[in-house]
Amino acid sequence: MESWILKGVKTLVNEPQSVSISSPTQVKVKVSHLLLTETDALLYEGKISAKYPKILGRAAIGIVTEVGEKCYGIEKGMRVYLQPTRACGECLACKSGKSKECTSCISAGKDFDGFMRDFVVCEQEDVSPLPDSVDINYALCIEKIGIAENTYDKLNLSAGQRVAVIGADLAGLLIAQVLLYHKVVPICIDNNPANLERAKKCGVYYAFPADDELKTNLVNATGGNMCDAAVYCATSPLPLSIVKDVIGDCKTVVLCFNSLMNASLSASDIISKNMTVTSVAYAYDYTNTVINMLVHNAVNLQPFEKEVLSEYDPVKILNEFCENRAKYQNKLTVFKMIL
Template sequence: MDNWILKSANTLVNEPQQERAVSADEVKVKVTYVLASNFDAVLYSGTGGAHYPKTIGRFAVGRVMEAGADCYGVEKNTRVLLKPTRPCGKCLSCKTGKEEKCSSVAIAGRDFDGFLRDFVVCKYTDVAPLPDSVTDIEALCTEAVALAERIYSRLALPAGSRVAVVGCSFAGNILAQVLQYHKLIPIVIDNSPAALDKARACGIYYSYLPDEDLAENIREATSGQLCDAAIYTTCSRLDPAITMRVLAEGKCAVLAGFAPIDFNIPARELCDRNISLTSVMSGYDYTDTAINLLVHDAVNTDVFEKEILTEYDPNAVYKAMSETVGTRKNKMIIFKMIL
């Protein structure tokens, strides 16, 4: 029986969890796949604000084994995504029935137990059924698509707007694809030629290295107007100043991603150019929208290399990931849960 609990920084311990009965509005899910993410790796390293002890694992899919009498839309054998975010239940929005506006969203692995375990018992509203056309592995990308949808909705830009995406590994690539699906024009910037190639393979036309030609390239791509928004992906470890430099005056910079990493923002450029700043760190409330986009093949996830592990030591996997987060191996590492 697997249940990998983060006891303290760099210490995951496998301890069986206590069995508990399923109440009327709950489901019991057998976890099948868990994506090892940068977010988990940051928690593992001790810098992500984990509240120990917590079971690790933010992104997972599984199959319903048991459903209570008051569960709707899910039954025994339904394939489901385990939602990686939940309303906090404590803020004003939550207390007044507006959970979709929760100001303090709880995240799996940090604020409540994550999913690197054999079974999860949770409310039926904390899982999302997966249509047949969405594979388990594709479904592991749902939160990245949801994050992109949330950003798109927050920016509320008209079609044809030019949006820079700084950093285009996993989350950045998916973000660019979602913006393109919504008829915005993504301009991706990354210091990895391989990541730029992957973006081009997904149909992203404007893709640049952050080199001495960048300023000129951006002017060319925007007819001299610069970008209508710029999104900095937090795990990219690229220079955040790039985000300000590619933006037209008075536009919006977005800090986005899953991993809350410390970095410095060039405040003077921000103030001088009247740039507004916002952050989006989860796809909360956009899970169903994201699954619908996956059904419509809006996002190509085939482009990512995948490694499915059947035998593993999660300590070694997360340790390696937290050490190489700067080099951003453009790969999905997936734990296959075998009971």
């Protein structure tokens, strides 16, 4: 039995507990697979503070084992994705009955109990049925892909426009692939040759290191106009200030994903380029869109390393993650949870 509770900074303990349905609109889910995420590591390290105690685990799928009498469209035995974010219930949008437009959604492992446990009981709207054609690894990346799609929406681009994607690790290459899916041209920038190689395998045509040649490469790739927007992945070791060198005037920069984000951008750079800077760290209400994208093979996870662990010690793995982020940010580490 498992239920990994974060009780404080780097204090993660297994205290199995039983959960049962307490309302007719709830479902009970046996968690089958959990993807270790950057957010889990940040919570574990205390870089993001949780309301302790909280069960860790943000990205998971499972099988429905029980449904309340008033659940519709969800049946016992269904494979489902567990929503990592929920409406806060307190903001203006939530209070006006528009919870889909919640401006301060709450997240698993931080504000409510996450999924690193055997069973989860939640409201039926907090799970999404998964079509058979959606593979486990893809389902576990729904939120990452949703952040990419949310980023694309924020940029308001047209087909053929060029977007610099700074950081070509898993997160960056998911963004690049989502841009390609929308017929926008990603230009990946990363100093790790393996990441640039993987970018090509993901169908990215332009992938450059951030070296002395970068400006020339960008001029050639954009017909001299520089990029129409930039997306900076918070997991990238490249400095955020690089954005000023890759975009034209009056363009938008989106900072994506949750990470340590020690990077900074000077006000004078923002002003001199008349830049709009915004951020995307959630994919609330994007799940159905992403599932539909996955059914249409919008992204390819083939080029990424995957490790599926049926025996694991979350404490040991999280310590390793915090020690060697770059390694974990480039592969899918999945806990196969068995009762």
